[in-house]
Amino acid sequence: MSGLFDLVVNNPLLLAEAALNGLLLGGVLALLALGLNLIFGVLDIVWIVYVDLAMLSMYLIYFTVQVYGWPLILGAVAGVGLGILLGVGVHLLIITPILNSPPVNQLLATGGLLFFIQSLATFLWTTDHKSVRLALPTLEIAGMFVSFARLIAFGLAVIVMIGLYLFLTRTYIGTAIRAVSQDRGAMALMGANPQKVYLVTSAVGGALAGVAAALLIIQYSVHPYFGAAFGPITFMICVLGGLGNMVGAFVASFIMSEIISIGGVAFSTEMGYVIAFALFIVMMFIRPSGIFSKRQ
Amino acid sequence: MLELAGISAGYGHFTALWDVALRVNAGEAVAVVGPNGAGKTTLLRVISGVIAPRAGTIAFEGAAVAGRPAHDVVARGIAHVPEGRRLFPGLTVADNLKMGAFLPPARAHFAESLERVFTLFPVLKERRAQRAGSLSGGEQQMLAIGRALMSRPKLILLDEPSMGLAPVMVLRLFDLIRLVRAEGFTILVVEQNVRQVLKLVDRAYLLEVGRIKMEGRADELSEQEFVRKAYVGL
Amino acid sequence: MTAKRAAAGVLLLAVLVAPLVPMGGIRQYVLHVVIQIFIWSFIGNAWSLMGRFGLVSLGHGAFLGVGAYTTTLLWNFYGLTPWIGVVAAVAAAVVLALVVAYPCSRFGIVGHYFGLVTLAVGEVIRLLLIAERDWTGGSLGLTLKTAGDASFKAIQYADKRVFYYGALVVWLGGLWVWHRLDRSMARAAMEAIGEDETAAASVGIHVSRFKLAITSLSAALTAVGGVLYAQYIAYVNPETLAGVGVSLRIVFAVVLGGMYSVLGPTVGTALTISLSEYLRVKFGVHYIGMAETMYGLVLVIFIIFLPSGIYGTLRDVLRRPRNRATAQA
Secondary structure, X not given: OHHHHHXXXXXXXXXXXXXXXXXXXXXXXXXXXXXXXXXXXXXXOOOOOHHHHHHHHHHHHHHHHHHOOOOHHHHHHHHHHHHHHHHHHHHHHHHHHHOOOOHHHHHHHHHHHHHHHHHHHHHHHOOXXXXXXXXXXXXXXXXXXXXXXXXXXXXXXXXXHHHHHHHHHHOHHHHHHHHHHHOHHHHHHXXXXXXXXXXXXXXXXXHHHHHHHHHHHOOOOEOOOXXXXXXXXXXXXXXXXXXXXXXXXXXXXHHHHHHXXXXXXXXXXXXXXXXXXXXXXXXXXXXXXXXXXXXX | OEEEEEEEEEEOOEEEEEEEEEEEOOOOEEEEEOOOOOOHHHHHHHHHXXXXXXXXXXXXXXXXXXXXXXXXXXXXXXXXXXXXXXXXXXXXXXXXXXXXXXXXHHXXXXXXXXXXXXXXXXXXXXXXXXXXXXXXXXXXXXXXXXXXXXXXXXXXXXXXXXXXXXXXXXXXXXXXXXXXXXXXXXXXXXXXXXXXXXXXXXXXXXXXXXXXXXXXXXXHHHOOHHHHHHHHOO | OOHHHHHHHHHHHHHXXXXXXXXXXXXXXXXXXXXXXXXHHHHHHHHHHHHOOOOOOOOOHHHXXXXXXXXXXXXXXXXXXHHHHHHHHHHHHHHHHHHXXXXXXXXXXXXXXXXXXXXXXXXXXXXXXXXXXXXXXXXXXEEOOOOOOEEOOOOEEOOHHHHHHHHHHHHHHHHHHHHHHHHOHHHHHHXXXXXXXXXXXXXXXXXHHHHHHHHHHXXXXXXXXXXXXXXXXXXXXXXXXXXXXXXXXXXXXXXXXXXXXXXXXXXXXXXXXXXXXXXXXXXXXXXXXXXXXXXXXXXXXXXXXXXXXXXXXXXXXXXXXXXXXXXXX
16 A cells, blocks of 8 residues: 555645546546446346447547548537437347346347447457547646546536436436336336337437547547446446446446546556455445445 | 126236126226235236236227237226335335326326326325335325326226225225215226225125126125125134 | 167267377367367356356356466466366365355345346456566466476376367366256255245245355366366466456357256357357458457347257257147146
């Protein structure tokens, strides 16, 4: 722990900067975690391939903006649009046929899709990292250096999350989605066609992935195994917060991102991840159903 | 209004209902009574479309509805208040009621329906912002019935409404169901509490081990052996 | 001597003498593929011990990695023979299994949730192996310190035939374990647990104990598989042992072949490895990534259209006429 102690005592500004960056990262991770949780809450199926769908949107934004010169806003909208299409597509083609299959088959179906998408991306675009080059400045706030892109990404993430919250609590279909996640059968008795609710949920989940993609592509480069880099951390956030628990996922995103960020600066990037995951294992031992779950 | 003929249904290898026939006329209140495991819940599920019958026909207002999915049946005007209420525990009372009026025709008259529910069940109005999961048993049952009313149904199916309620609450509940009935709704109620429900309805059927054993007017049936048995607990 | 037994006998004989049959230049390649099939079938078999009872682990790569790296590190740094090293490897894997399975069992974590947790654990191990690059070699992996062309102590042999027979024995051992478990009381108990935990507990079945036992056994055997693989390839790498891809592949092979029969994992593994090799040869150098893409596509299609796997579907098809007869009786 000497690295951390050293950081706190000798370089508090660096620590603060890492904490800030962690916060900003957490915002975007939260979008992915919320999307995954939303779909699981309603359908009881984990889309292992979820982050890879964001990866595809990232490629789209890269091609439209970097290669074809579209303005970023338009590219981002295209990315979100692709996200929605992918969400609906995956639901109709992959999920609907296996809705009543045993869990192992459901997990394998999205797992197989993961293989397929990652390899297809490798085939089409090679393993080269591709990034959208933006001339966005690095700001200096109270002695800390923060990338403007990160700041914007965080701000937009927060706005989208507020939008999601309003959607889920104020609209009819949003409340119906929450209702289905609490009792699937009862909603059918209200006259709601379950398939319609599933479709909307998948579309919203896909849209969230698309938004996350837009926010990620301005900070990171995309490559076929992007999902392998960001996927596991997303899963871990979901489990830490309690699978299906939206508030839990939100909080867990920031806990994880802070640990990764501060740990990354105090020790090494990998160690940051290792500590985050070690926390995950510890939490597993204490309360595997998530930090906000009620004791059985 | 509702007519079942030759209905057989079950789960997997198990058959819960054999050749069941019953009828509910518009404006009536009909009960299906019988011991535990008789198949009463299965009967309601077959009517509301949650499970499909293996044989037989169901006609609702002349249209054949056997085997149609639940959301379709609800759209035709049948509301099912399921066993155990099955409220959405994390949603508020108001949201639960909102969900009841999910379908467009019901949504169009949302304000009107809500007013009616609040008049019938004033306590729901009081607790409209409270989480449904934190209501008492009696309040939850009222909410469940209120939620069904929001869909502006023609026929209401009630599955064991008295389940889990204290005796005092049961009496109040049946009074409230009488009020609902007075509003003009047709009711089919399934109950284990034979004595109380027979005071509420016009006609009743006795379901035992999946078959209709007896049927008749409620006042006639109350004189029957099985009711006295139920009362004495034999 | 039934037809089935006779066929099995012939097959076994063929498998036993195969390496001795003259095959010309392709022998090394064929042996290589078959050895892989033996090893991965053994691992798939180990996985299915858990999978068939509803404990779907998507992180068995963790046990592979722990097993393989334990023996490799002990040999490379301390010269400890893998014959002893494997004991440490198994112990480490079992400890990890208990750490994961105990809380999951206590809190009733099953199904998708369990799958996700194990996926995360697999990743933790992989990242840990990469992070501790000073002694694990990080993402570049670790080569087994050489002990010459034929060392019993180090389990290193240039002649593939040794590994062929060794893997064959291990594979048969795995089948035997599966068979014994199938016949034992444990199987009935685990099935009850798989169907309805609360009911099982209420008739006195010690749910946690069984889950922990099965998970530990599965982990232990998987670790052995990892050790064998490491010794054969003489190289370990976090991605090829503990990655999500590896874990998923194991599950795919077993589900495709059929989780509920003793030869299911073997059939599935043989098919997936053959498919993988075929695609690699066909597309390989020209279209990088196309082989994997087709592989993924085939897997998804199979899962959707053949949910009980190949073995399971064949068995259902063959059984149906008999069932109809008894139903009418």
